[in-house]
Amino acid sequence: MTCEVLIVGAGPAGTVAARLLALAGIKVVLVDRVNIEQQKIGESLPGAARPMLERLGLVSWVEKSSSIVNKGNLSCWGGTQLVATDFIRDPYGCGWHLDRQQFDQNLRDAAEDAGALMINGRISSVVENSDGIQAKVGDQSITAQWVIDASGNSRFVASMFGVSKHRDVPLFTLYTWCKNSTVDTRSVVEAVPTGWWYTAGLPDEQRVLAFFSLPEQIKILRDKDNFISALKETIHIANWCPAAGISSSPLQVTEATGSYLDKVFGARWLAVGSAALSFEPLSSQGIYNAIYTGLRGAEAVKAALIDNDRSLLIQYGERIKSIRAAYNIAISGYYQQEQRWPEQPFWIEHQKERL
Numbered sequence: 001m002t003c004e005v006l007i008v009g010a011g012p013a014g015t016v017a018a019r020l021l022a023l024a025g026i027k028v029v030l031v032d033r034v035n036i037e038q039q040k041i042g043e044s045l046p047g048a049a050r051p052m053l054e055r056l057g058l059v060s061w062v063e064k065s066s067s068i069v070n071k072g073n074l075s076c077w078g079g080t081q082l083v084a085t086d087f088i089r090d091p092y093g094c095g096w097h098l099d100r101q102q103f104d105q106n107l108r109d110a111a112e113d114a115g116a117l118m119i120n121g122r123i124s125s126v127v128e129n130s131d132g133i134q135a136k137v138g139d140q141s142i143t144a145q146w147v148i149d150a151s152g153n154s155r156f157v158a159s160m161f162g163v164s165k166h167r168d169v170p171l172f173t174l175y176t177w178c179k180n181s182t183v184d185t186r187s188v189v190e191a192v193p194t195g196w197w198y199t200a201g202l203p204d205e206q207r208v209l210a211f212f213s214l215p216e217q218i219k220i221l222r223d224k225d226n227f228i229s230a231l232k233e234t235i236h237i238a239n240w241c242p243a244a245g246i247s248s249s250p251l252q253v254t255e256a257t258g259s260y261l262d263k264v265f266g267a268r269w270l271a272v273g274s275a276a277l278s279f280e281p282l283s284s285q286g287i288y289n290a291i292y293t294g295l296r297g298a299e300a301v302k303a304a305l306i307d308n309d310r311s312l313l314i315q316y317g318e319r320i321k322s323i324r325a326a327y328n329i330a331i332s333g334y335y336q337q338e339q340r341w342p343e344q345p346f347w348i349e350h351q352k353e354r355l
């Protein structure tokens, strides 16, 4: 199989890049092993994403995701009270709480609708040779002129090309779902001595519940009884997520450490989304960043491919560095606001300066 651009990973970054390139008449192949049955975490999309979604003709696709409006955030951080941030003050208006699996599927549909070819499978190798890029999916070979790494934190293409990645202080999460027993669907964050809790209302009267901490604490709370006991010690989160309403399925665990690549493009490859730069979920910027870098990255690849103009690639690399710098200031400032537990390992680690 041959194409002009191969995209590895069909999350928000890969699908946005695929749609933009396919709409420009470029032959795109998008590869991912998709399991629509599995519930997915990562649901909060800020209203600031709206202009990009409009530009990509994606608003109607997002609206099909049965998402609910997120009117604001509540946070218990630096004190015991819940402090509200109302999105009525935000120039972009309210955000969304998405059915994340459905949202990603709708973006894949939008990429296919624009003309991208979606292959359900996993890329097992990527090499560059005189013909361009050669990749393998199952026993099929794909030849492309360019490859976009949209493989999220696995950074599959970048690691095949030997590019180093840098990681911030470790952050892991334990998460589950529960029945939503309140009409208030705003996101709620609560800091505790060993980390922080998060919950948000979701479509279909569901609620996500997550605890973020260092790996040692996550190991202890993987035992569901310990998780429930820690939940009951919270001041607010336990009221939003009563233990009785929590799913009986085992708790899920995943890494949520912020990280970034040494370089985000090469002769015939470019990284977008979390593959280029990933943020801690406290920022709620991950999907926004995936859409933004998918869009800007695809524009840079398009200029290099069609006009042999590599200037947008260089601008893209600089932009990623400036986003990383702004993120470091914002996330450090937020962690610094919590000064109740200066002796606790979690807060010592997360209040260190980030580079």
Ligand SMILES: Cc1cc2nc3c(=O)[nH]c(=O)nc-3n(C[C@H](O)[C@H](O)[C@H](O)COP(=O)(O)OP(=O)(O)OC[C@H]3O[C@@H](n4cnc5c(N)ncnc54)[C@H](O)[C@@H]3O)c2cc1C
Pocket (backbone or CB within 6 Å): 008, 009, 010, 011, 012, 013, 014, 031, 032, 033, 041, 042, 043, 044, 045, 121, 122, 123, 124, 150, 151, 152, 153, 154, 156, 173, 210, 254, 255, 256, 272, 273, 274, 275, 278, 279, 281, 284, 285, 286, 287, 288, 290
């Ligand atoms: C616990 C947690 C909570 C979060 N909450 C939020 C939130 O509320 N709001 C927010 O904006 N962000 C949140 N995020 C971050 C957000 O989910 C990510 O930033 C976003 O998914 C990045 O999109 P992406 O397209 O870059 O990568 P992903 O969505 O990770 O997609 C990458 C895709 O690549 C595929 N892939 C990987 N390797 C291969 C391969 N070899 N071949 C083919 N396919 C491959 C994977 O299957 C995957 O589908 C959260 C993250 C975590 C960990």
